Amino acid sequence: MTSEQGAAPHPPGKRRVAVIGAGVSGLATAKCLLDEGLEPVVYEQESQIGGLWNYDETLPDGGGIMYRSLRTNTSKHTLAFSDFPLPETLPDFPHHSEILQYLRAYAASFGLQQYIQFNTVVESARPTGQQQWSVRTSTGQQSVTETFDAVIICSGRDRYPTLPQLPGRETFVGKILHSHSYKGPEEFAGQDVIVAGVGSSGVDIAVELSEVARQVYLSTTNGAWFIPRYVLKRPYDHQLTRLAACLPYRLRMFFFYRLLLHEYKRMGISLAHLRSKGLPLPSFDLWRTRLTPCNNELLLHIKRGAIVVEPKIAQLAERKVMFADGSSVETDTIIYCTGYTLRFPFLPDELIEIKDGRVELYKHVFHPDVPNLAFVGLCTVAGAHIPVAEIQGRWVARVLAGNVELPSREEMAAVIEQDRSHPSSQSPVPMQVQLLEYAEEIATILGVRPHIWSHPRSLPRWFFGPFSATHYRLERSGKKV
Structure with missing residues (x-):
């Protein structure tokens, strides 16, 4: 009282x-x-x-x-x-x-x-x-x-963490948590883990888990442009200069796109390869898409299969997770990186x-x-x-x-x-x-x-x-x- x-x-x-x-x-x-x-x-x-x-x-x-x-x-x-x-x-x-x-x-x-x-x-x-x-x-x-x-x-x-309420949630026997509760990868060693969300937390956690988990799945609805931390050997945000801001919008988008392709190519990654791995590539419009600065290891892990890209989660059942395209996998844990x-x-x-x-x-x-x-x-x-x-x-x-x-x-x-x-x-x-x-x-x-x-x-x-x-x-x- x-x-x-x-x-x-x-x-x-x-x-x-x-x-x-x-x-x-x-x-x-x-x-x-x-x-x-x-x-x-x-x-x-x-x-x-x-x-x-x-x-x-x-x-x-x-x-x-x-x-x-x-x-x-x-x-x-x-x-x-x-x-x-x-x-x-x-x-x-x-x-x-x-x-x-x-x-x-x-x-x-x-x-x-x-x-x-x-x-x-x-x-x-x-x-x-x-x-x-x-x-x-x-x-x-x-x-x-x-x-x-x-x-x-x-x-x-x-x-206030946002956790989606999906059909079959009450029958799912695996663990569900929000990234708010995630502190490190140790407890997920040897597990199959789905990370839902491609913001900075989602990609960080997926990369970290891929070192200890049996398999990591990264679930995304619309994908994102993943920006390596270093572009042209400098922190990526060093490219966001006032001179660049003076350029017409479409020209800025063109140079942004070319810089990304340059860094992807340097890592031995092509857009066609990322598409073949199930990663949706969003619009080139800076304002209408998600831009995610990320660990450079993310795209390399996707390339070699340590992280498997899947569509949006649609339904749960016991140990199974069904995705929006009708595919499914069995998993031990779902970590929602779905914001607040x-x-x-x-x-x-x-x-x-x-x-x-x-x-x-x-x-x-x-x-x-x-x-x-x-x-x-x-x-x-x-x-x-x-x-x-x-x-x-x-x-x-x-x-x-x-x-x-x-x-x-x-x-x-x-x-x-x-x-x-x-x-x-x-x-x-x-x-x-x-x-x-x-x-x-x-x-x-x-x-x-x-x-x-x-x-x-x-x-x-x-x-x-x-x-x-x-x-x-x-x-x-x-x-x-």
Whole structure:
């Protein structure tokens, strides 16, 4: 039984902002709020910072969605905060433990821990009608209600695993789990395992299992373009330059296609061979297909039969799995890498409509009807997530501090409607944005997109180098700092 306390008093004058979640987005947002003279109160339900980067095998499900071997699928050169570089000694694609250490160092450097309330669950957050919010939290034995001037949700999308409900599920005698619960391959040694899903987790897990399992099957509905981590002997995201972004869309697609074919050929793999192995090759349209950066071993394992590609799972029966094309195999375990269901159980149902994993927000951040409610890190990024979360946090903080104005409710609604027709809305990945295009858009709103001709020494890196969030520290509100 919990006891209830009334609204906690707070000093007058300083605007207080509730930040829900102390992962990448919550930490970046808290720092940005402090930069603008606002007071963040960060609620974190776990005992430490890090969000999905937390990994502790002593906790249920390892304490997060990480698995033991996970490395980033974007390079260290593109994923750092703008004002806190990653150590140069890290590998191109850091291990998850190295990212967690980086986040801890970030929080310590900017003194963020003092603003975080750990082991605290947000039970409800409701607008009061007085341009404020009433937020009720619980630490297990006691509930507390506090009043805030704004709420920023930084809890992400990856909390509630999605498990398909298939015919015959009740008769299946094998093991079924979600990738959320997968930590390593040891317990699957000698088994026949089906991995369902071709996102980054699915292909990582399939490759890892193929070293110990008797047979691994990779089930996919529409396939994906699998992007090797290294292209032209450099991390693949080094190819995503501003110069490339200046090219017409179809020309960009042509060069993207040619680069992929070059890398496939270097590995001794042809598209015809992949088709013969059952791998569906999707559209060449960047926006309308899934792009999966992956371990270079995936395609080689498919080529030699260590991983067998199968269609979508249609039905289960005892030890048998039937696929959409009528074929079937017997298996011991199914690991679903089928993503997560988006939920905000602490918000009123009438406030947020979630449809197909999407929420209608202005530039994926602001609620058009409730301007003191914002979401940071909710969109999915084709590229590095940290810089997008940071620049969203900067935007929200400056809006709440009164230094940047939002458009009217009608204008925001019109932009939301217009964005529905953008090619990105056709992506199979919900609320997806392209890293450079989106970051440049928000930087323009903030007035921090660099006047690059004022920085001639930076021109080569600007046009030919990989994306770097440090570019958005060259200017401040349109002026040099």
